[in-house]
Amino acid sequence: MQKILNLLPIITFFIFYKTYDIFIASKFLIIMSGLTCALHYIIYKKIDKINVISFILISILGSLTIFFHNSQFIKWKVTIIYMFFSIILLMSQFYEKKPIIQKFLEKNIKLSNIYWKKINFFWALFFLFCSILNIYIAFYFSEETWVNFKVFGLSILMLFSIIATSIYINYKTLKKK
Numbered sequence: 001m002q003k004i005l006n007l008l009p010i011i012t013f014f015i016f017y018k019t020y021d022i023f024i025a026s027k028f029l030i031i032m033s034g035l036t037c038a039l040h041y042i043i044y045k046k047i048d049k050i051n052v053i054s055f056i057l058i059s060i061l062g063s064l065t066i067f068f069h070n071s072q073f074i075k076w077k078v079t080i081i082y083m084f085f086s087i088i089l090l091m092s093q094f095y096e097k098k099p100i101i102q103k104f105l106e107k108n109i110k111l112s113n114i115y116w117k118k119i120n121f122f123w124a125l126f127f128l129f130c131s132i133l134n135i136y137i138a139f140y141f142s143e144e145t146w147v148n149f150k151v152f153g154l155s156i157l158m159l160f161s162i163i164a165t166s167i168y169i170n171y172k173t174l175k176k177k
Contacts, residue, residue, distance in 0.1 A: 002040075005040065006036065006051070008032050008036055009029055010150075012028050012031075013029040013147075022065070022071045023065065023071075026071075027062070033051075036055075054081060057081060058077060061076055075146060078134040078150060078154065079132075079135050083127070083131040086125075086128040089121075089123055089124035090121075093121055099117055099120030101119050101123060102116035102119075111169065115168075115169075119169070122161075122164075123161070126161050134149070137153075
């Protein structure tokens with residue numbers, strides 16, 4: 001349920017973009033992001049920090065997009081969020097005893113610290129790659145191509161990365177037995 005709830009803003013953005021334009025879509029992205037945060041609080045009695053950060057960025061960049069009638073602002077949201085993820089993962093890699101990925105997953109998955117560091121570093125590089133790729137597509141391709149990339153391309157890249165990580169974890173846990 002929580003995953004579906006998190007998809008509502010991007011689905012709404014895509015539908016309104018295809019039906020109207022990026023400015024109407026940005027307006028509804030702001031509304032749906034706020035509504036998603038409110039629903040998270042109502043249903044789960046908490047809001048994840050990433051949802052709050054995302055809502056703030058969407059509100060600022062979406063408002064600038066609408067106010068200046070310039071789609072470049074909203075295109076930066078993905079890059080900023082993914083760059084933020086990359087930096088946080090890298091900082092945990094080098095300045096914490098346990099990388100962030102390990103802190104999230106170690107309750108369910110038992111791996112040695114070296115493998116957690118490799119997984120954490122992979123995801124840091126993945127988010128860095130996606131943030132750079134987003135800017136490249138935003139500036140060198142059409143707006144429609146960027147929207148399709150944002151909705152489908154990044155989702156497919158994320159899915160492949162999750163699958164690759166799962167295969168790696170399964171290989172390492174089976175190898176230990």
